Amino acid sequence: MIKIFFITALLTILNSLNARAASIAVYHTSDVHGWYSARPALWDNENSTRSIGGFAALSDLLKKETTPYLLLDSGDMFQGTPEGILTKGMASMVLMNQLGYSAAVPGNHDFDFGEPNLKTLVSSAAFTFLGANLYARSDGANAAYLKPYTIIEKGGKKIAVLGLLGKHTATSTMPSAVKHLDFRDEAAEAAKWLPEIKKQKPDAIIVLTHLGLSDELGLKRVDISTWTFEPPPLGTLGLARAAQGIDLLLGGHNHAAFLKGYHDPVSGTWFGESGYGLSYVTRAELDFDDAAGGLDGIKVTLVPLWTDQTGEDPAVIKTVAGFNAKVEQEMGRVVGSAATDLGFSAEGLDSTIGNWACDITRAVSGAELAFQNTRGIRAEIRKGEVRLRDLYQAVPFDNTIVTMKLNGAQLERLMADNLYKGRSLMQVSGLEVEFKLAPEGRADKIILKRDGRVIKPQEEFTVATNNYLAFGGNGGDAFAGGKDIKDTLIPVRDVMLKAFSKGPVTAPATGRIRLLK
Numbered sequence: 001m002i003k004i005f006f007i008t009a010l011l012t013i014l015n016s017l018n019a020r021a022a023s024i025a026v027y028h029t030s031d032v033h034g035w036y037s038a039r040p041a042l043w044d045n046e047n048s049t050r051s052i053g054g055f056a057a058l059s060d061l062l063k064k065e066t067t068p069y070l071l072l073d074s075g076d077m078f079q080g081t082p083e084g085i086l087t088k089g090m091a092s093m094v095l096m097n098q099l100g101y102s103a104a105v106p107g108n109h110d111f112d113f114g115e116p117n118l119k120t121l122v123s124s125a126a127f128t129f130l131g132a133n134l135y136a137r138s139d140g141a142n143a144a145y146l147k148p149y150t151i152i153e154k155g156g157k158k159i160a161v162l163g164l165l166g167k168h169t170a171t172s173t174m175p176s177a178v179k180h181l182d183f184r185d186e187a188a189e190a191a192k193w194l195p196e197i198k199k200q201k202p203d204a205i206i207v208l209t210h211l212g213l214s215d216e217l218g219l220k221r222v223d224i225s226t227w228t229f230e231p232p233p234l235g236t237l238g239l240a241r242a243a244q245g246i247d248l249l250l251g252g253h254n255h256a257a258f259l260k261g262y263h264d265p266v267s268g269t270w271f272g273e274s275g276y277g278l279s280y281v282t283r284a285e286l287d288f289d290d291a292a293g294g295l296d297g298i299k300v301t302l303v304p305l306w307t308d309q310t311g312e313d314p315a316v317i318k319t320v321a322g323f324n325a326k327v328e329q330e331m332g333r334v335v336g337s338a339a340t341d342l343g344f345s346a347e348g349l350d351s352t353i354g355n356w357a358c359d360i361t362r363a364v365s366g367a368e369l370a371f372q373n374t375r376g377i378r379a380e381i382r383k384g385e386v387r388l389r390d391l392y393q394a395v396p397f398d399n400t401i402v403t404m405k406l407n408g409a410q411l412e413r414l415m416a417d418n419l420y421k422g423r424s425l426m427q428v429s430g431l432e433v434e435f436k437l438a439p440e441g442r443a444d445k446i447i448l449k450r451d452g453r454v455i456k457p458q459e460e461f462t463v464a465t466n467n468y469l470a471f472g473g474n475g476g477d478a479f480a481g482g483k484d485i486k487d488t489l490i491p492v493r494d495v496m497l498k499a500f501s502k503g504p505v506t507a508p509a510t511g512r513i514r515l516l517k
Helices: 002-020 055-063 082-086 090-099 115-124 186-199 235-242 314-331 352-365 388-394 408-417 477-481 492-501
Strands: 023-029 069-073 134-136 149-154 157-164 181-183 204-209 248-251 270-273 280-288 295-304 334-338 369-373 384-387 400-407 426-429 432-437 443-450 460-466 483-491 513-515
Touching: 023 055, 023 157, 023 204, 023 248, 055 090, 055 314, 069 149, 069 157, 069 204, 082 090, 082 314, 082 388, 090 115, 090 314, 157 186, 157 280, 186 204, 186 235, 204 235, 235 248, 235 270, 248 280, 270 280, 270 295, 314 388, 334 492, 352 369, 352 400, 352 426, 352 460, 352 483, 352 492, 384 388, 388 492, 400 408, 400 477, 400 492, 408 443, 408 460, 408 477, 483 492
Parallel strands: 023 069, 157 204, 204 248, 248 270, 369 460, 432 513
Antiparallel strands: 023 280, 134 181, 149 157, 280 295, 334 384, 369 426, 400 460, 400 483, 432 443
């Protein structure tokens, strides 16, 4: 009798310990942009030759995971490399199916080949595509190919995942491709769907979205765990505070990576963002206390995918090699050489690659001025042989050159819209820009010059830009007021190819955009 009592008591204690120790891991990727393979971490001064990233590394990491896990993605899956572009995203679906993703939400660039192509990708996915805030303008119906949310059961727990597209998608992909769609306010839609989700009594609620916490964090690996954010909260922080009850919010779009996540003391929500190009993955561990009831805590960490630490899954390497082989015959073609690096600006103003892109656009179009959105250039071109792949990675978007006429006042508005916190979201040619900073970070006292002479408000110039900016893309509002607008149908990438065919390309000097103290 004593032995039976002892065994019963022991089992009770063990069951109690097991109940209190229940955990679910959530792995998160965002803004992969077609970077399927490992590459040198050129941006990391201490590890610039060390190999990082790719689906093979992520797969090997996941195989070592002992906790039940979900694998989620926040969008912009394929646009950025030849393998992603030339397969129109199908390579992403094959690899994500192979790794066993649970759910994903489309990013703005997942619409770059139009909604019909996205529907094809969704139909090819073995996981759930989410999007609670996407509606048809014609009848106000939810997009039938996207579910608002899903309930995933793992390790005996019910995890609800609500998906939200970024409202910015209306202007951050080609606007003409999505003009029939209504991307509604993320916070309002979260508040609408959360009560329905809560009725199903999930053990945790995750929001997956292609929206970032702050534009100022873009392209940074940063520890914001001790930061405080002054009102009014924007981005995903504003979403979490407006729609209470979110345990974990996983975002993207800004290409930021949070080293230790962020816990908002106001909403109680934990945040994670996973950077750019599948170099990192966010791991969030959800700990449950079944004895007390409910979610006990969340810990968020950013995991670098160093291949010498993770290893690489041979099966995934084989899959990627299949895509590489199909495109390498064309993409491996040498198109010219660069006498110097064509790179980005450390100061965030005009860059050598941006200046060069604008210069050749201006030359081929015969315009007096030329403009290129800074974020439309996604990779540097290094000194030495240049292959077609390098051009596709630098300018992955199939933009064409558009010409028009703008006056000095419109040019000033254009630059005012694209100068913030001492950085420029616009690259220029034929123009000099000087500005000071207002206290809130906006540009103040903008002075525009051409050949050293100050431009007058009514002075008119012929201008060249890309069709994304010309027809409503982010930062291009001023172009809507242009006169004699003409799409030349000349692809920007073709102009780059022609420039390299003429001989080694040398980076132009910087200093066209200057922040005055």
